[in-house]
Amino acid sequence: MTVKILPVEEKQIIDSYWFYSDFYSIISRVDSKKLWFMNNYINLFDIPDPNQLYTFFFNGYYRDKMVEFYDCPFIDFQRIALDRQSSTILNNDLFDFIKASIDGGYYVIVMIDRFHIKEYEISARSPHEVMINGYDDANKKLYFCDNNANGKYSTNITCDYEAFHRAFHILEIDAHDFKDHLYLLKPLENTDYTFSLTYVKNTMNAYLLSKAHTDEHYNQALGTPGLTFGINVYDKASEYLKYLAQEEVVFDIRSFHLLYDHKKCMTMRLNYMINNHHLIDDNQILSRWRKLEATAQAVRNSILKYWLTRSSDTLYKQMEQLQKLKETEKILLQEIVDQLKDG
Known part of the structure; x- marks a missing residue:
């Protein structure tokens, strides 16, 4: 050929x-139904580095950043x-x-x-x-x-x-x-793989608790000292912006783009759970989450703008936005978790 x-x-x-x-x-x-994405891309983690911000999705035992290649049944x-x-x-x-x-x-x-x-x-x-x-x-x-x-x-x-x-x-x-x-x-075709509401709920809880997993035995076995998990990655992002404003670290937009990706994935997941009757959108959960997604996108775009203007004020404003985003997300995600049934 x-x-x-x-x-x-x-x-x-x-x-x-x-x-x-x-x-x-x-x-x-x-995976035309995107079931792998519905079950994963919920938790986050940050790898410490003195010069850059490295935030990634956490989808399982940490081998390297490409853990999906090892573990995905597709x-x-x-x-x-x-x-x-x-x-x-x-x-x-x-x-x-x-x-x-x-x-x-x-x-x-x-x-x-x-x-x-x-x-x-x-x-x-x-x-x-x-x-x-x-x-x-x-x-x-x-x-x-x-x-x-x-x-x-x-x-x-x-x-x-x-x-x-x-x-x-x-x-x-x-x-x-x-x-x-x-x-x-x-x-690989895989007709046995299904959406797991229990796994999704546990992973959301782990994210809110800033842990790799809700099972402490799992966390102890993980053996990854120095990593920051879950919603606390926002604090690492804010810290990075402070050092960036002082020109002490290298500019890298990717982790802020990932925070935006994280919100996009959750929007897809919420929409899936509502359409499949796992979640009742009686308090405009989806529309409220879309606002979070828009805010994360705006933060990313503002940090990109900094690269052109080099105005440290832009970064300090985005530090404030990140903390507001963290608090709003924490409240809304807890509301979602409380409504989900184990299944």
């Missing part, structure tokens, strides 16, 4: 980080060792392995240095993961998904084999799982 392109979903639910976008690009084909996931020096994978040529994987229905996630690919228009080293979803052997071209030159997630990036080989082979990074491995992901 000279050309093979696996389908990807262009419109993302979550696009704050590439691995959420890659993930949904794949499972949207086999994904056949494989972690494969590679040799960058010889450009081989399991003793196969790089491109032979990629093409065979694509032919078998597997998407390939691998780290490259995007500096070597002209489509990115990058002038410095840029190690990053990309998800390969197709090839054109006649024109020696690969198709993949990643954040493009404008920082937006794109599902139609291409480059020639020669440039990709350089980007793969010449990768200057410290020890990293993606330096020595790549991931294979294949969507």
Whole structure:
């Protein structure tokens, strides 16, 4: 076969980080009811870093940020060792392995240095993961998904084999799982997976309690000192903005975009629970939550505006908005939890 392109979903639910976008690009084909999203993307956690804010969704035991790839029942996931020096994978040529994987229905996630690919228009080293979803052997071209030159997630990036080989082979990074491995992901049909109201309610409670889980044995077994969970990530976000106003940390909008994604996911979930009679919207819960979503979006946009104006006043105002958002969300989410029945 000279050309093979696996389908990807262009419109993302979550696009704050590439691995959420890659993930949904794949499972949207086999999880049309979005049940995985309804059950997950409720709790949050923050990884401490002296220079940046790193806030992510918490969907299970912390292996790395891409825990969904390991645990999702709609994904056949494989972690494969590679040799960058010889450009081989399991003793196969790089491109032979990629093409065979694509032919078998597997998407390939691998780290490259995007500096070597002209489509990115990058002038410095840029190690990053990309998800390969197709090839054109006649024109020696690969198709993949990643954040493009404008920082937006794109599902139609291409480059020639020669440039990709350089980007793969010449990768200057410290020890990293993606330096020595790549991931294979294949969507799986799963008719047994269902929405779990009990799990959703417990996870909402954990979020409100700023814990990984409502089960203390689980929390003790987790072994993740230093992480901040749940609604207390707002405090970490405010602290980050204070340091940013003092120019003591690096500007990074992604965690604020994730807070907005978090509200979008909850809007979808509330709508699902109301439509499926798990939740009665007798106090305009959905419309009130949509206001929270709009506020989170406004906070993100204002922080983006700071990058243009460099006005510290903008950041201090958003610190106040974050605290108001936290308190309003806490009251509303507790109201939702109190109404939900175990089921």
